[in-house]
Amino acid sequence: MANLSAALNSLASTTVVDFYRARGKEVSDARALKMARAATVVWGLVLLGIAIAARHSIVGAGGRVDDRVDSMGALLGVFLAGSAYEETAAGAAIAGTVAGLATVVAIHF
Secondary structure (H helix, E strand, O other): OHHHHHHHHHHHHHHHHHHHHHHOOOOOHHHHHHHHHHHHHHHHHHHHHHHHHOOOOEEOOOOEEOOOOOOHHHHHHHHHHHHHOOOOOHHHHHHHHHHHHHHHHHHHO
């Protein structure tokens, strides 16, 4: 349960701080807290939907999701974009993520 709590906290914090406040929008701490709580509920529902959709692709008792579409490719794309250039914009990070994921999907299928 602690891992789930940490994941939801991280997602909510990232949503408020990196996606809302980083865009230059001023918001009080009380409002940010309410937004983070709402984001926690939304992310919880998203993760619940993913879990329901992936319930048939769990392998064994280890709890690993089927590795046909591995998120490591997406992570590798962002890492390479960040390593190749001194300043990497958000658009480049998103492009790296999409390119890495597309490469993994192409290789596995």
